[in-house]
Amino acid sequence: MHPPVPLLLPHKAESTVELCSYIVPKNTQVLINVWTMGRDPNIWENPTSFEPERFLNSNMDFKGQDFELIPFGAGRRICPGLPLAYRMLYLMLASLLHTFNWKLEDGLKPEDMDMEENFGLTLQKAIPLKAIPIKI
Numbered sequence: 001m002h003p004p005v006p007l008l009l010p011h012k013a014e015s016t017v018e019l020c021s022y023i024v025p026k027n028t029q030v031l032i033n034v035w036t037m038g039r040d041p042n043i044w045e046n047p048t049s050f051e052p053e054r055f056l057n058s059n060m061d062f063k064g065q066d067f068e069l070i071p072f073g074a075g076r077r078i079c080p081g082l083p084l085a086y087r088m089l090y091l092m093l094a095s096l097l098h099t100f101n102w103k104l105e106d107g108l109k110p111e112d113m114d115m116e117e118n119f120g121l122t123l124q125k126a127i128p129l130k131a132i133p134i135k136i
């Protein structure tokens with residue numbers, strides 16, 4: 001739902017190609033809107049609902065083979081940082097969750113958090129998350 005790079009990086013068609021019955025002329029700049037793909041009800045059931053368990057019994061992967069979910073892109077220009085990024089993300093998040101309990105500021109409930117986004121080359125939370133650690 002919140003891909004860090006919402007339009008991937010700009011690509012350029014090296015030659016004229018036909019894609020899904022659309023003609024893409026040579027030299028066209030092509031942006032891939034993964035932000036919209038992540039919210040497309042034709043692809044995802046309840047797309048805007050946070051249900052990480054939707055992946056539990058699925059073979060779908062984010063490594064560029066399943067085109068519904070390509071936060072790192074796909075093909076030749078896929079993010080070369082993918083192997084580092086996903087190891088570090090799990091390690092950092094798991095370490096933080098393992099070491100602390102967490103609460104939101106001013107008794108804010110998770111379901112009431114403002115999830116608006118600021119668009120740019122990268123996507124950021126409009127209102128930064130303030131999570132307060134409590135040492136276990």
Ligand code: HEM
Nearest residue numbers: 004005008009071072073074077078079080081082084085
């Ligand atoms: C969660 C973390 C990250 C995400 C979601 C991410 C996502 C992306 C995306 C979407 C692209 C464009 C792919 C395309 O256009 O098809 C990209 C390109 C790239 N990423 Fe990442 N990235 C992440 C972390 C990293 C890290 C840790 C590094 C380096 C250590 C890195 C280095 C690069 C480079 C050099 C490119 C350009 C590749 C090219 O154009 O050939 N990324 N990344």
